[in-house]
Amino acid sequence: MINKDIVIIGGGPAGLAAAIGAYEAGNKNIVILERDNLLGGILNQCIHNGFGLHTFKEELTGPEYSARYVKKIKDLNIETKLETMVIDISNELIVSAISENEGMVQYQAKAVILTMGCRERPRGALSIPGYRPSGIFSAGTAQRFVNIEGYMPGKSVVILGSGDIGLIMARRMTLEGADVKMVVEIMPYSGGLKRNIVQCLDDFSIPLKLSHTVTKIHGSTRVSGVTIAKVDDLRNPIKGTEEYVECDTLLLSVGLIPENELSRKVGVIINPKTQGPIVSESLETSIKGIFAAGNVLHVHDLVDHVSSEAYLAGKNAVKYINGLLEELKMIDILASDGVRYTVPSTLNVNNVEDLTQIRFRSSDVYKDAYVSVYFDEERILHSKKRILTPGEMETVTILKKWLIERPNLKTITVKIEKE
Amino acid sequence: MYDVLIIGAGVIGASVARAISKYDLKVIVVDKHSDVCEGTSKANSGIVHSGYDAKPGTLKAKFNLIGNKMMGEFCQRYRVPFRRNGSLVLAFDVNEIPKLEALKTQGTLNGVEGLEVLSKEQVLAMEPNLSSQVAAALYAPTGGIVDPFELTISQAEVANQNGVEFQFNSLVSSIVKQTSHFQVFVNDTMIESKTVINCAGVFSDEINNQLSAHKLKITPRKGEYCLFDKEVGHFVDRTIFQLPTAYGKGVLVTPTAENNLLIGPTAYDIDDKYDNSTTAEGIKEVLSKASQSVKSIPTSFIITAFSGLRATETSGDFIIGEAKDVEGFYNAAGIESPGLTAAPAIGDYLADLVTKKLNAKMKTSYIDGRADLVRFEPLSVADKSKLIESNHEFGKIICRCEMVTLAEIKDAIHRPVGATTIDGVKRRTRAGAGRCQGGFCGPKVLEILSKELHKDPREIAKFDQQAILLVGFDKENL
Numbered sequence: 001m002i003n004k005d006i007v008i009i010g011g012g013p014a015g016l017a018a019a020i021g022a023y024e025a026g027n028k029n030i031v032i033l034e035r036d037n038l039l040g041g042i043l044n045q046c047i048h049n050g051f052g053l054h055t056f057k058e059e060l061t062g063p064e065y066s067a068r069y070v071k072k073i074k075d076l077n078i079e080t081k082l083e084t085m086v087i088d089i090s091n092e093l094i095v096s097a098i099s100e101n102e103g104m105v106q107y108q109a110k111a112v113i114l115t116m117g118c119r120e121r122p123r124g125a126l127s128i129p130g131y132r133p134s135g136i137f138s139a140g141t142a143q144r145f146v147n148i149e150g151y152m153p154g155k156s157v158v159i160l161g162s163g164d165i166g167l168i169m170a171r172r173m174t175l176e177g178a179d180v181k182m183v184v185e186i187m188p189y190s191g192g193l194k195r196n197i198v199q200c201l202d203d204f205s206i207p208l209k210l211s212h213t214v215t216k217i218h219g220s221t222r223v224s225g226v227t228i229a230k231v232d233d234l235r236n237p238i239k240g241t242e243e244y245v246e247c248d249t250l251l252l253s254v255g256l257i258p259e260n261e262l263s264r265k266v267g268v269i270i271n272p273k274t275q276g277p278i279v280s281e282s283l284e285t286s287i288k289g290i291f292a293a294g295n296v297l298h299v300h301d302l303v304d305h306v307s308s309e310a311y312l313a314g315k316n317a318v319k320y321i322n323g324l325l326e327e328l329k330m331i332d333i334l335a336s337d338g339v340r341y342t343v344p345s346t347l348n349v350n351n352v353e354d355l356t357q358i359r360f361r362s363s364d365v366y367k368d369a370y371v372s373v374y375f376d377e378e379r380i381l382h383s384k385k386r387i388l389t390p391g392e393m394e395t396v397t398i399l400k401k402w403l404i405e406r407p408n409l410k411t412i413t414v415k416i417e418k419e
Numbered sequence: 420m421y422d423v424l425i426i427g428a429g430v431i432g433a434s435v436a437r438a439i440s441k442y443d444l445k446v447i448v449v450d451k452h453s454d455v456c457e458g459t460s461k462a463n464s465g466i467v468h469s470g471y472d473a474k475p476g477t478l479k480a481k482f483n484l485i486g487n488k489m490m491g492e493f494c495q496r497y498r499v500p501f502r503r504n505g506s507l508v509l510a511f512d513v514n515e516i517p518k519l520e521a522l523k524t525q526g527t528l529n530g531v532e533g534l535e536v537l538s539k540e541q542v543l544a545m546e547p548n549l550s551s552q553v554a555a556a557l558y559a560p561t562g563g564i565v566d567p568f569e570l571t572i573s574q575a576e577v578a579n580q581n582g583v584e585f586q587f588n589s590l591v592s593s594i595v596k597q598t599s600h601f602q603v604f605v606n607d608t609m610i611e612s613k614t615v616i617n618c619a620g621v622f623s624d625e626i627n628n629q630l631s632a633h634k635l636k637i638t639p640r641k642g643e644y645c646l647f648d649k650e651v652g653h654f655v656d657r658t659i660f661q662l663p664t665a666y667g668k669g670v671l672v673t674p675t676a677e678n679n680l681l682i683g684p685t686a687y688d689i690d691d692k693y694d695n696s697t698t699a700e701g702i703k704e705v706l707s708k709a710s711q712s713v714k715s716i717p718t719s720f721i722i723t724a725f726s727g728l729r730a731t732e733t734s735g736d737f738i739i740g741e742a743k744d745v746e747g748f749y750n751a752a753g754i755e756s757p758g759l760t761a762a763p764a765i766g767d768y769l770a771d772l773v774t775k776k777l778n779a780k781m782k783t784s785y786i787d788g789r790a791d792l793v794r795f796e797p798l799s800v801a802d803k804s805k806l807i808e809s810n811h812e813f814g815k816i817i818c819r820c821e822m823v824t825l826a827e828i829k830d831a832i833h834r835p836v837g838a839t840t841i842d843g844v845k846r847r848t849r850a851g852a853g854r855c856q857g858g859f860c861g862p863k864v865l866e867i868l869s870k871e872l873h874k875d876p877r878e879i880a881k882f883d884q885q886a887i888l889l890v891g892f893d894k895e896n897l
């Protein structure tokens with residue numbers, strides 16, 4: 001058994017930033033455990049531009065963005081263990097990991113930070129009828145084949161789901177020589193960032209079929225085509241609108257699910273909306289000493305937010321170890337009226353420095369609506385948004401002084417209002 | 420010249436091959452697919468039926484009972500996941516209780532032990548997630564669940580290790596009877612064999628009809644399923660049936676031997692023996708019928724849907740034995756449910772007939788069991804640790820959902836009748852069978868297969884040769 005103050009599970013952007021946060025808060029007894037053979041997480045396969053606009057004020061590729069953090073980790077001499085997969089966390093914060101070279105390794109931690117990222121939803125989660133041939137890939141799997149292995153998973157492609165990975169793969173597959181027929185999206189709006197729709201679809205004249213879905217997969221060995229259909233308001237296919245599209249590949253970009261097997265196993269309470277842990281303002285989960293940040297907590301669209309969130313988690317883990325974190329969760333944070341969820345979901349004023357941020361997503365598209373924050377019955381924030389969509393994460397900032405002025409505050413509610 | 424040629428490497432072909440491999444004979448199994456267990460044997464309920472619903476006196480009843488009795492010891496010997504979890508047939512109306520009683524009487528006549536009609540309270544105490552509409556149930560403690568893949572693969576392995584050859588990607592197009600042997604045309608070649616055993620599943624009528632004047636007719640009857648994440652694998656502990664109808668045993672809700680939750684199947688006669696697609700209507704029907712049996716189906720945990728074809732023969736019973744008008748030609752045709760349950764027993768029975776006919780002697784070198792088989796996931800931390808020390812490739816997890824290691828995947832590839840495809844690895848190790856359905860490990864398994872089999876990655880297929888995954892290099896088409 002090895003003693004470590006802070007054990008970080010996952011060496012993606014979240015894990016790296018969490019380590020730096022902890023280090024800069026004064027604790028150097030840290031280890032990052034990463035199951036892959038390199039640090040950087042999903043960024044390693046994101047070779048497109050568009051990372052780090054907020055943090056570095058320049059456009060980097062995924063590997064470039066993570067390289068900056070990896071360099072810092074090296075400079076600070078923070079210990080990292082590659083090809084080491086965590087298989088268990090116990091209630092006493094014993095983290096068990098296995099690796100080819102060292103076998104089973106166990107760490108007794110004082111604090112654990114969960115930064116395991118997320119995984120893609122498979123076809124079964126949608127139950128698309130038809131055959132089960134080869135040629136159906138999740139977009140991230142295809143991205144890995146193309147960007148890392150150098151192989152094409154198909155020649156003529158239909159993409160189901162207009163999340164960012166789907167959009168980015170539409171462009172990538174086109175650039176690599178495939179014929180991308182269309183992107184099919186069941187919702188009346190895209191789940192991806194606006195800039196990706198412009199840069200990945202519009203610029204290549206790839207049609208985006210909103211309010212459509214794939215209703216059947218054809219081909220008993222390799223995909224030979226798909227049937228698509230328009231859907232009604234309840235997302236049921238409308239009879240008579242079916243259309244056959246010939247293709248040899250169907251890429252699925254139908255959502256990401258935070259990877260919380262380990263968290264569930266140790267008993268961390270999961271928010272069914274985000275599929276990530278319920279956390280406090282300090283990003284502490286329902287279990288004392290276990291923190292979470294990045295895509296394992298809730299799916300992010302911008303890596304900059306992942307990094308800043310995780311940095312905070314690292315810092316708070318040190319506070320916790322030093323006995324400076326108050327455990328009492330005094331204020332509940334609620335999502336209502338068009339707000340699908342909030343992170344965090346509880347708040348303790350004494351743990352807030354100058355300000356705290358609440359991140360959320362809307363559950364639908366709203367035009368010219370207001371994001372409002374209520375402190376109990378009192379509306380304290382009311383800001384107009386030209387557009388709110390589930391594809392883009394929103395943030396509201398709460399100042400500590402507002403909280404101090406209201407010592408009896410019980411509930412903070414985030415809402416979307418017409419006026 | 421072979422002594423025995425077996426057509427079909429499903430659970431029946433594998434069972435016959437295993438049983439015959441005890442004898443000193445030259446035996447070959449041919450299958451048109453690229454692996455064992457690519458037909459109906461890979462897409463069924465995996466239930467070891469207790470045997471109450473087969474008509475007394477039929478071959479179905481006979482082999483079901485023998486198969487059920489032998490399954491426990493058999494699965495232990497061949498390392499096949501099996502659990503005698505018991506089954507319940509539900510009645511939703513007190514007026515249906517006589518039907519349960521009738522099933523019980525029929526079962527008892529067939530020799531099924533321990534059948535009991537339970538009251539609503541008793542049933543709900545056993546299975547709290549059942550619908551409160553339940554009025555009573557027939558309890559069959561001898562019912563069980565088995566891993567159909569392993570039941571097939573294990574027997575193929577035993578057969579192969581005892582000298583039986585397996586030849587895949589080999590479609591039998593025609594068979595000609597000569598005076599004392601058969602000429603079997605496979606792809607573009609001819610294989611000669613003294614006897615032929617027809618275990619061709621839904622195609623067994625076509626094979627039979629080439630040789631025998633006693634024509635068979637098999638209508639494929641499709642059954643569709645939804646499979647759920649292990650997270651809800653204990654939604655029910657027993658196999659939950661509804662009262663059987665003319666089309667079969669109805670929609671069931673059951674844990675699988677690998678602790679997933681399974682619901683289905685539908686039952687529709689179709690024309691196309693190649694059609695194993697799922698349909699929107701089928702999945703809807705499965706969900707709606709199952710929701711009569713249980714409280715609320717955890718639909719958000721569905722990980723995949725699939726369908727299988729029952730080989731329903733017009734006579735309604737199994738056709739097992741030597742064709743009356745073709746000496747040396749044996750059928751195991753029309754083996755629909757409870758075919759999986761009956762398979763080991765059918766294998767023993769046919770092997771007995773064929774080896775007597777050929778006057779075969781037992782081998783002295785027969786090895787009754789499989790080479791060591793290690794599963795990493797269920798072990799304790801200490802045992803896992805020891806295992807990695809003995810072979811560090813157990814320290815490399817390839818499939819994170821089912822926690823399958825590099826060592827296990829390499830073993831699956833190099834075992835007798837080893838895996839050559841992504842699905843082959845999945846059925847042998849469960850890599851890719853979990854909640855992400857191979858999204859994460861797929862590329863890794865492909866790489867391992869290509870390395871271990873010295874094949875170009877572009878030749879590695881999901882299942883059959885045509886089901887390749889990678890079509891070329893980046894920018895090749897520009």
Ligand SMILES: Cc1cc2nc3c(=O)[nH]c(=O)nc-3n(C[C@H](O)[C@H](O)[C@H](O)COP(=O)(O)OP(=O)(O)OC[C@H]3O[C@@H](n4cnc5c(N)ncnc54)[C@H](O)[C@@H]3O)c2cc1C
Nearest residue numbers: 010012013014035041042050085086116117294295302303
């Ligand atoms: C295709 C795609 C395109 C994107 N495009 C952009 C973009 O243009 N701009 C932008 O700003 N953002 C983009 N993002 C978002 C951003 O990259 C992600 O939000 C970010 O990478 C998430 O970081 P993470 O550290 O939380 O997760 P990940 O990057 O997924 O890292 C998690 C790490 O944990 C490891 N791990 C998991 N479980 C274990 C375990 N049990 N033991 C050990 N290690 C474990 C994993 O191997 C992985 O390395 C994109 C994301 C994707 C997927």
Ligand SMILES: Cc1cc2nc3c(=O)[nH]c(=O)nc-3n(C[C@H](O)[C@H](O)[C@H](O)COP(=O)(O)OP(=O)(O)OC[C@H]3O[C@@H](n4cnc5c(N)ncnc54)[C@H](O)[C@@H]3O)c2cc1C
Nearest residue numbers: 427429431451458459460464466591620642757758759760
């Ligand atoms: C929906 C459903 C549910 C079921 N549930 C249960 C259950 O719960 N319990 C139970 O006991 N039984 C069940 N069964 C029945 C059981 O699955 C079958 O009886 C059993 O799998 C049949 O095995 P087989 O080897 O005869 O057929 P298959 O597995 O179909 O094997 C036949 C093989 O022959 C090969 N073949 C065919 N023609 C040729 C040719 N010309 N040349 C070369 N190869 C050829 C095929 O490729 C195939 O691999 C179920 C069946 C279905 C469809």
